[in-house]
Amino acid sequence: MQSGQEIRALTGLRGLAACLVVLYHQVEAGSLPTLPLIGPVVARGYLSVDVFFVLSGFVMGLSSTHLFTKRPLQEAYAVFLLRRMARIYPLYFFVLILATIQEVRHNLQHHQDIGWLQTKLPMNLFPLHGLGIGERIVGTSWSIGAEFAAYLVFPLLLWLTLEKRRVILSVILAACALIVAAYCPTSFPKSGPLDVYWVGSLWPAIRCLAEFTLGLITCRSALRLRPFFSQPLPAFAVLAALVLLSFMAGTDIAFVLFIPPFLLTLLSQDRFAARMLSSSPLLFLGEVSFAVYLCHKLLMPLHDTLLARLQPSFMPAAAQIASETLFWCALLGAAWLCHRRGNLTEGLYIGLDYEKVCFVEKKFP
Secondary structure, three states: OOOOEEOHHHHHHHHHHHHHHHHHHHHHHOOOOOOOOOHHHHHOOOHHHHHHHHHHHHHHHHHHHHHHHHOOHHHHHHHHHHHHHHHHHHHHHHHHHHHHHHHHHHHHHOOOOOOHHHHHHHHHOOOOHHHOOOOOOOOOHHHHHHHHHHHHOHHHHHHHHHOHHHHHHHHHHHHHHHHHHHOOOOOOOOOOOOOOOOOOOOHHHHHHHHHHHHHHHHHHHHHHHHHHHOOHHHHHHHHHHHHHHHOOOOOHHHHHHHHHHHHHHOOOOOOHHHHHHOOHHHHHHHHOHHHHHHHHHHHHHHHHHHHHHHOOOOOHHHHHHHHHHHHHHHHHHHHHHHHHHHHHHHHHHHOOOOOOOEEOOOOOO
C-alpha cells in the first residue's frame, strides 16, 4: 500500500460488523431463528461493537493525529470535536426523533403514561448514555455515548500512545480495563463476557476506552509492523485465529486482542481478506453502516408485521425468507437515504469526506 492510498477494506469491515449486529438483535428478539453454520457467530454479534471501537481508534489515529501535531491543542481539540459531532449528531438526532415518536405512539396505543417525555428526551439530546447518564430512547445509542467519551479524552489518549516510552503503559492500562469491564459484577443479562452495554454505569465507556486505545496503539505501530503482517503466513494465521475465535464462546478478550493485527493485515490490499472486504457490496454496506446500526431497531417491527401477514399464505420457511428480504431492502434503502443526507450535512459544516481513511506513511515520535 502506498502512502495516501484509501484503505477500502476498513469500510467493508465496518459494513460486515453492522450486518452482524442486526442479525444478532433479530435472533435475540426472536424475529429470526438460529441460522445454520453461522449461528455461533451471530450469537456473539455483540462483539461487532468491539470491532467498531478498535477500528474507530485506528481510524482516528490515521485521520486526526496530524491535527494535534501541527496545531495548538485548543484549536485542534475544537476542530476534532466539531468534526465528530458533525459526523454523528445529524443522523443521531433524526433517529432520536423517530424513536421518540414510535415510543410515544406505542404508549398512547396501550394507554400508558408519557410523562417520561419531559425528562427522558432532554437527556437524550446528547448521546451520553455510554457514560451512565440517563435512559436511552435509541436502543443502540449507548455505544455512541461510550465512543463520545473517547472523543472527549482523545488528546490524553494520544499523549499516552504517541511516545514510545508510554506505549507499554498504554497497552497494560488497556488490557487491565478490558479485563475489568469483561468480568465486572452485574445483575444484567449478558451474552458473553464483553457484552457490557447497560445504562446507568461507566462499564460501557471503560469497554470502549480500552478498545479505542488499542486501535490508537495499532495505528502508532502500523508503519513498523505492516511489513510483517503483509506476509501471507502471518496474515493467514491472524485471519484463521479470528474466525476460529468468533465461533468459540467465552473467548471475547482473545477475540478483541486479535482485531489489531487483523487491521494491520488489511493494509496490504492483495491479501484475501482485504480483497473480500473491498468488494462492492461490502463497500456499500460500510458506507451506510452507521445508519444501519442506528436505524435497524426502528424497522425490526416491520419484519414481524410482514412475517405475520405472510405466514397464512406461505410455508413458514418461505414467509421467513420473504419477510427477511423485504426487511433488509427497507433497512438498506432507509440507511442509504440517511447516509446521503448525513453526507450533505457533514459537507456543509466540515467541507470534506471524512469517511475515506487513507494510510499515511508517517513515523511517530
